[in-house]
Amino acid sequence: MRLGALGHSSIAWRRVLPTVARVPGLDLVAVAGRTPRKAARFAEHFGCAAEEDGEALLARPDVDAVYISTPTSQHHVWAERALNAGKHVLVEKPIGVDAREAEELCELAEKQGLVLRENFMFLHHTQHEFAAKLAASGRLGRLASFQASFSIPPLPKDDIRYDPDLGGGALLDVGVYPLRAASLLLGPELRVAGASLRTRPDGLDLAGQVLLVSGTGVLAELSFGFEHAYASAYTLWSDRARLTVTRAFTPPPGLRPEVILEEQDHEERFSLPACDQLAACLHEFTESARHGGPAREHRPAGAVATMELVDAVRARAVEVPVPDPGEAGADTAGQGNE
Incomplete structure (x- = not known):
């Protein structure tokens, strides 16, 4: 192609x-x-x-x-x-x-x-299928909550993600990752129960937190932003155990990811095979186009559902005023996303 x-x-x-x-x-x-x-x-x-x-x-x-x-x-x-x-x-x-x-x-x-x-x-990395299957196996017990975070340090002052006219802001850049992960692992019937956004005087959001409720009553706590040391992880927390994916969104292609299972008197670490999630994404796109149609019908629907959650976060969010990042050391280069 x-x-x-x-x-x-x-x-x-x-x-x-x-x-x-x-x-x-x-x-x-x-x-x-x-x-x-x-x-x-x-x-x-x-x-x-x-x-x-x-x-x-x-x-x-x-x-x-x-x-x-x-x-x-x-x-x-x-x-x-x-x-x-x-x-x-x-x-x-x-x-x-x-x-x-x-x-x-x-x-x-x-x-x-x-x-x-x-x-x-990240949707194409095999570690998420592993986590979902382990949760579905019953070993975790009854799922009660989901926690996810994706944050990066302050960006260079002239980064376009600080420009509201270009679609900047933490919610659209990094916040969509934990939102999409929640949909992937908890199902599509999510509703926003609460949200907060740290915003500049021009309305650009620099960080935020979101509370979600799934269709089965699982509670989700999501955090994201441009104001924190790097974090990219999520945890499935049940009545028997906690399952944590430690490099959820941006694992390097050669990294063997580690999934951690914590039970009351036992901890187990699963070392999984390396996966080039970008190559897998490009391969799926290419094969879908070459064979005349979407190979995974949920992908377009997932894009719409994620943006519906973004709209709901904006509508529900309590805005917390913060100074322009230029006044807070934004000349420090951030690690960026994928």
Whole structure:
């Protein structure tokens, strides 16, 4: 499958496009973005053509699918244009800025008979299937609560995630991970029971906490933000044990993840095989597009459900005013996400 890349993001440069080169059946043929200079740099580095803008990229007959890594506020408009141009779409998370945008894109992809995927890499890691199966086996007992966190240190002051006009903010950047993990492990019937967001004077959220209730009555506590030391984990807590996934969202490809089971008088650590979650994500996208339809029907529905939770968090959140990060040492480089 011939791929075009739209956007000059750090994640495209560091992770996605180098991995594209290693995935069988996927060929990067062209790149485009907001500036020709960056497009030329990407093209030279990855050995492909450079287009002057996104419209030129979408007009290429040798592009079957498009990977979109523009700022979040532009995900919807470019994914819509790509689908209307007859291209399959892999778009960086989140799929849009709200549930309306997510639903519109999913409906358009279905209408066009095209594959639409949100680049949530962690969904493709085998450690989550292991955790879910262990919980379903009955060894944990009756599940009572779920806790998840994804936080990174303050970002450089000029990072686009501090720009509200570009779809910045912690909720859309890192908060969607624990929300999606809750849906994955607790089921789709989640409702927001409470939320709080630490927000700047311009309304940009820097950190937050969310309380969820599942359809079976499991309570979930989620935390996220740009103000903490790095954390990326979740815990399933039942009446018999606690099961913790220690590197839930951004494990390196070569890492053998460790899942920890804590019982009253016993602790067991499961060392699992390494898994390249990005390569698995790209492979699933490629195979779905090549065989004419979604291989996992829940993925588009999951994107809409996650954004519905985002909308509910915004509606319910108690906002706690905080100063601009520039006044609090934001020149310290953050570790970033995937």
